[in-house]
Amino acid sequence: xxxxxxxxxxxxxxxxxxxxxxxxxxxxxxxxxxxxxxxxxxxxxxxxxxxxxxxxxxxxxxxxxxxxxxxxxxxxxxxxxxxxxxxxxxxxxxxxxxxxxxxxxxxxxxxxxxxxxxxxxxxxxxxxxxxxxxxxxxxxxxxxxxxxxxxxxxxxxxxxxxxxxxxxxxxxxxxxxxxxxxxxxxxxxxxxxxxxxxxxxxxxxxxxxxxxxxxxxxxxxxxxxxxxxxxxxxxxxxxxxxxxxxxxxxxxxxxxxxxxxxxxxxxxxxx
Amino acid sequence: xxxxxxxxxxxxxxxxxxxxxxxxxxxxxxxxxxxxxxxxxxxxxxxxxxxxxxxxxxxxxxxxxxxxxxxxxxxxxxxxxxxxxxxxxxxxxxxxxxxxxxxxx
Numbered sequence: 001x002x003x004x005x006x007x008x009x010x011x012x013x014x015x016x017x018x019x020x021x022x023x024x025x026x027x028x029x030x031x032x033x034x035x036x037x038x039x040x041x042x043x044x045x046x047x048x049x050x051x052x053x054x055x056x057x058x059x060x061x062x063x064x065x066x067x068x069x070x071x072x073x074x075x076x077x078x079x080x081x082x083x084x085x086x087x088x089x090x091x092x093x094x095x096x097x098x099x100x101x102x103x104x105x106x107x108x109x110x111x112x113x114x115x116x117x118x119x120x121x122x123x124x125x126x127x128x129x130x131x132x133x134x135x136x137x138x139x140x141x142x143x144x145x146x147x148x149x150x151x152x153x154x155x156x157x158x159x160x161x162x163x164x165x166x167x168x169x170x171x172x173x174x175x176x177x178x179x180x181x182x183x184x185x186x187x188x189x190x191x192x193x194x195x196x197x198x199x200x201x202x203x204x205x206x207x208x209x210x211x212x213x214x215x216x217x218x219x220x221x222x223x224x225x226x227x228x229x230x231x232x233x234x235x236x237x238x239x240x241x242x243x244x245x246x247x248x249x250x251x252x253x254x255x256x257x258x259x260x261x262x263x264x265x266x267x268x269x270x271x
Numbered sequence: 272x273x274x275x276x277x278x279x280x281x282x283x284x285x286x287x288x289x290x291x292x293x294x295x296x297x298x299x300x301x302x303x304x305x306x307x308x309x310x311x312x313x314x315x316x317x318x319x320x321x322x323x324x325x326x327x328x329x330x331x332x333x334x335x336x337x338x339x340x341x342x343x344x345x346x347x348x349x350x351x352x353x354x355x356x357x358x359x360x361x362x363x364x365x366x367x368x369x370x371x372x373x374x375x376x
Contacts (some may be wrong), residue, residue: 017367219289226293226302235298243284243295 014111015043017169017180018119020195021111022049030102037104040194041183049197051114053087053158054097055107071113073208078233080113083104087250089114112167112184113232120238121241123172123245126230129202131179131192134271135163138197140168141258142228143205148260150187152205155264160271166193170199172251179192187207202249203258203270211266221255222246275350277325277358278365285313300355307351309348310336316358318365322349 010031011024025031035042043049072079078096080087090095100106106271129142132147139219141152153165153204154200157177163169163179171178177199181192204224206217216224225246233239260266282297289362292305292313297311305313311333326342334341352358360366 085376217289219291219293222288223291223293223304226295231300234299237294239297239300240284242300243286247286247288 011045011070013043013045013049014038014041014117015047015152015194016041016111016182017119017124018173019115020049021045021114022047022052023055023107024167025055027055027102030055030057033102036122037108038183038191040181040191047250049068049269051089051118052095053110054095056097058099067230069109069113070234072234076203077231078117080110082109082175085110089117089156091117095136105106111233112230115169115240116231117233119169119171120231120233120242121244121266122247124170124177124239125242125245125249126182126184127168127225128166128230129168130165130186130209132156133163133179133195133197134159136197136271137200138163139200139203140170140179140202140268142168142202144228147205148207148262151207151262152266153186153188153262154212155262155267157264157267160267161193161195163189163195163201172245172248174198174219174254177249177265187200199253202255204251204255206257206259207261209261211260211263211269212258213269214259216255218250222250225250225255272304273362274321274323275346275349275352276317276318276361276364277312277322278321278367279313279316280357280359283357294357296356303355303357311354312345312348313352313358316369317348318359323334327371335351 011022011035012031013020013022049108058198067083069082076092076154078089087098087110098110119125129140130153131140150165152161163181165188167184169180169182178183178196179199180196231242284295292310296352303336323342326345330341331338337341349360353360
């Protein structure tokens with residue numbers, strides 16, 4: 001029989017892009033919050049996971065600051081910090097910890113960062129772009145804030161499966177690139193479907209007076225892709241990897257400029 | 272007057288595509304796109320060739336510009352690129368180090 005001082009350890013598996021991440025905590029309310037936040041992305045608790053984090057919850061107001069995120073590495077251990085949380089992760093052991101208050105935002109940031117680190121080694125990346133599946137093919141719509149990611153997502157007709165309106169998940173599988181759904185939302189505040197498809201085209205979004213698709217040079221495509229990558233790590237080796245991954249992606253996936261008016265007819269050009 | 276030497280910082284990722292040189296800082300992953308002059312300077316920055324020689328042999332041959340004016344502009348540019356961690360500058364030749372930067376295509 002457990003003693004009265006023993007605390008029950010709970011865990012939750014969040015699976016994004018086919019990569020399960022297990023979170024351990026003793027706070028049932030926090031687990032429930034995450035189950036709701038990552039609805040559709042909660043994996044089986046029996047699922048093996050190569051990445052695990054112990055979550056230490058601290059009282060609200062303990063660590064609030066506006067400090068930007070910093071991701072540094074030393075002796076095989078990643079240190080991930082932002083004003084609202086501190087974390088460490090040792091990939092060789094697959095274990096790490098995060099210290100934060102009980103909100104979903106800190107975990108969300110940690111998950112994004114850990115996924116960028118794992119993806120970078122395998123030729124993949126997270127990209128500031130909406131993405132969706134139509135006719136079994138994935139389409140990415142990249143652009144900075146206000147470029148139209150949420151707008152084009154909102155205009156998607158019923159036969160389109162939305163993967164995200166904000167951050168796309170791109171994995172390299174063999175010679176092809178595959179887009180996965182993510183729970184990382186933008187203004188639409190709607191989780192993407194947890195499905196995947198080979199990427200057909202990356203569109204660079206811009207708003208204009210008409211709906212049209214224009215070709216872009218490889219240099220412009222690569223420059224735009226690089227400018228929209230999500231990457232935080234201060235690590236030369238990974239910077240090299242993600243830099244060259246962008247060139248590789250552009251050599252294999254068609255990239256075009258999509259100019260559109262806020263009108264559903266833009267989807268007549270896609271798919 | 273001392274001569275200035277410039278060398279590519281090996282701690283950046285660099286690649287040329289369609290004649291456009293893109294460089295990403297290994298320090299903070301900031302992306303830079305070099306114009307034609309900066310690209311010539313970057314490609315010639317071997318640490319052994321003095322900047323004035325790069326200007327007279329490469330830049331003045333490409334652009335119709337006076338050597339004195341071109342050298343002044345090139346020094347300003349080199350210092351700006353050094354501030355961003357893209358180039359190394361020194362009044363002595365700079366020893367070659369193993370470059371991590373990729374090739375061009």
